[in-house]
Amino acid sequence: MTIARATTARREHVHRRATSRDRLIAFLMLLPSLAAIAIFVYGFIAYTGYISLTNYTTSRPDLTFVGFDNYAQLFNQRRFQENVRNLIVFTAFFLVTCLLFGLFLALLVDSRVKGESIFRSIYLFPMAVSFIVTGVAWRWLFTPGDLEPTGLNLLFERMGLDILKARWIADARVWPNIEVPGLKVRLWVPLAMIPVVAAAVWQMSGFCMAMYLAGLRGIPEEIKEAARVDGCSELQVLRHITLPLLRPITLSAIIVLTHISLKTFDLIMTMTGGGPGNKTEVPSLYMYELRFSQFNTAGAAAVATILLLMVSVLIVPYLLYNRRAQSVER
């Protein structure tokens, strides 16, 4: 008790000596970064929001306030409706495939095999490569070939797997092509999106694996061993012990992957350029075209704001939750 009090007293003494000058210096050192973020993130976002409410729709600056006209126009547009559909399809397929495949890879690597680190490195290496490189390589793999098969189609033909041949990124169909009253766009899956998802999964599933591996390493072997002693099969251990304990990892992975998927730009730009017939175009690409080809700055700003809102709905609660979790830990 006396020792504890003595320590506290010493700490207080130290704190008094930690002059207010040092505290001021600390704050001043942080200030440039804070200012940069205040301007480049918050200021710019506010400015984009403001522009999206103006009539700045041609190359001539016109900052007349028009309310939510640009947004209304977007949502009535067939092309933007297609964009949103494509983004939802991409995100859903990418997220589910990536999580399941990432978990599968993690379980494989974690099963005490020889050369574990080599396998892990191979499954993870696409993360180190630019989306542009991925796009170039996979575009050639998924180009069906007009007269003669190329890419994967050629490989499948050689292996006698003709049944697997498809039109891939050249397929402009939407399947099952459901019409919904009030929407200008047919639902559901634009088939050309599937190869894009495959390339994205190739690139990102290793990241998912790494997250799950970190989680798996955190589960004490004793718990699993106890269940085995009680007569659980490996599958039961997985279902009743491992998977429930991985739930927080899954949550983090969902947030990170979804926000990456909502922002996707590079990969689609390189692999399909949004085609065929806008079937793989997502809002981030449309924003780029509106601003830099059509010079519709206000429209581009509106698309960007919608995109930001989608990401924020996901990220802001996550950031707040993380902050609370950290202050509880302390």
Place this chain on the structure above:
Amino acid sequence: MARALLYCVMIALAFAFVLPVYLLVITSLKDFSEVSLNRMWDLPTRFSLESFNRAWNGGQGTTGMRGSFLNSIIVVIPATVISCLLGSMNGYVLSKWKFRGSETLFTLLLFGMFIPYQSILVPLVAVLSSVGLYGTLPGLMLTHIVYGIPITTLIFRNYYASVPQELVEAGQIDGAGFFRIYREIMLPLSAPGFVVVAIWQFTSIWNEFLFGLIITNDPRLRPVTVALQNMSGSQFTQWNVQMAGALIVALPTLVVYIFLGRYFLRGLLAGSLKG
């Protein structure tokens, strides 16, 4: 038996993962006479660096990657160094000199890491133009540094959080101030943190595309990713040259990954906040 199956699955998957790289490598090593789409999966019969040569130096309607490669290096190296220094200082303040509201400021800072950059493009172009940095490599560098602040700060803050506060207090008892504690206590412990952040920033900036596309409107100032995208969009460029170009772009970050993968992974997991 089950073990054998396990190995088979893992090896098959490993092959599937390297398939695109295999294609890139064999294609870019082929002689032009051997480059035809129906032989794209065949190994080259003769070793040739013609495709590399064309992708690197250009010619016959193709702009080579050499200039862009240099542009990327000019942007990436200073941006990485400055990012490390800024991140380290911010992390030091936010972990060892907490003040009222510093946690809130940190959370506000982190938000910058997650925004879609489309939402800041319009004013970014306007502001860079007005200060004369639009269409310049310093402009691109500045942009990468600013939007790298959140992640570098996060990694260093979490890293320094594991340095006991008592060390800082001991330094204070000895009469050391803000900078001396940083220089004599924190910096000597920081090497792994610097490696993680440097690798992370190097890889992200090298691989980045959108800022490069928007900010460098002059073809001579393009970074490699933009040059590759242009090359692959051009009808005059043969696909084997595109493949060689892709390999050139991928090489630096792959080399870093092969030799320093462990640190790369740590940066990667830091992006999921608690990692």
